[in-house]
Amino acid sequence: MNLSEQHRDRTDLPNADWQFHLSRLRPIIDLLENKDRTLGEWYLQGESEQEALQYRAYDDKDPSSAAVDALSKEYSRKNKDDPKSIGIWNGFKSDRVGASITVEVDGGEVFPKSLDISLSEGGENRDSRLGDYKSVADVIAQVVEIYGSFYITFGPYYYFKEKVFEDRPGVSWMLYLPHALSAAQLPEARALIPLMRDGQQQGTIIVSVTDEVFDVNNRAHVKVANDIEIRLADQDLLPRFVDL
Known part of the structure; x- marks a missing residue:
């Protein structure tokens, strides 16, 4: 299953503010974890599995300094107002429990930003990892509240x-x-x-x-x-x- 949305950020947000964007995403992650315990731990995406398990996105509930530093280094050669993205995954390659989240940030006011949540659904029981439609609607409502989609x-x-x-x-x-x-x-x-x-x-x-x-x-x-x-x-x- 996939959640996809678009929104516009406030014009007064500082560019390359990784602490802000990871903190803003945290309530959504908390809600996802309440629906499915495999959605509680997240790592920065990387070129290999070893690299992608190197940086935890959060230390407890707060953005990890390692993740913030890694994102700052990744985009150090970019202009601050260039489009950027934060990609995280839950550390599982399994078709049953893998998941990823991508948030687009910065890039000025010309194009809207986006949030995408991808949840593998490899089970044979046809259940949703987030529950029934009312349970999924809770997640959608949380995203709307945070991003004004x-x-x-x-x-x-x-x-x-x-x-x-x-x-x-x-x-x-x-x-x-x-x-x-x-x-x-x-x-x-x-x-x-x-x-x-x-x-x-x-x-x-x-x-x-x-x-x-x-x-x-x-x-x-x-x-x-x-x-x-x-x-x-x-x-x-x-x-x-x-x-x-």
Whole structure:
């Protein structure tokens, strides 16, 4: 399963502030660990397995000085305002429990930034490592709270081949949009979860399947997600990437 999102950072953030970006990510990691204990320990990605286990991303709950120093060294030849990324993994190569997180940072105001969480799902029981759709929605809500996302998609990686519009996000298992949406607008959705802030609805998580985990090989699941995408596009609610 993959979570993908885009957002814009505040213009007053200092560039190459690795301490800030790793600290901002920490509440999401804590929530992931609550869902799956194999998602609690993280390391900086590297060119080899040995190198990728060399630097812990965190010492207890705080960004490790070794990780901050390694990122500073990696980007020392770059201009401070050049695009950069932080890549971490949970230390497991297994198809069942491997995971990685990539956060894009810096790069000015021209392009949005992104967060991607990739979770291997190699088990045969068709369960999600993060639980049912309500449990996954907890993670999406946390990401929205921290990053103020333009959109978030969650579902199987290969759904990108099945979505209707190449230039827009796909619904997959779940799609967050920063709009208050109703069942009348999206009758195909199996659930609509409102996200609130300060007493106001800031967005909606659209769920395509509620009684089981979304399966990209299940044509009924794909059809529901596709139908939601078409309905959203018809109402000018599914953004084009170029407009973000």
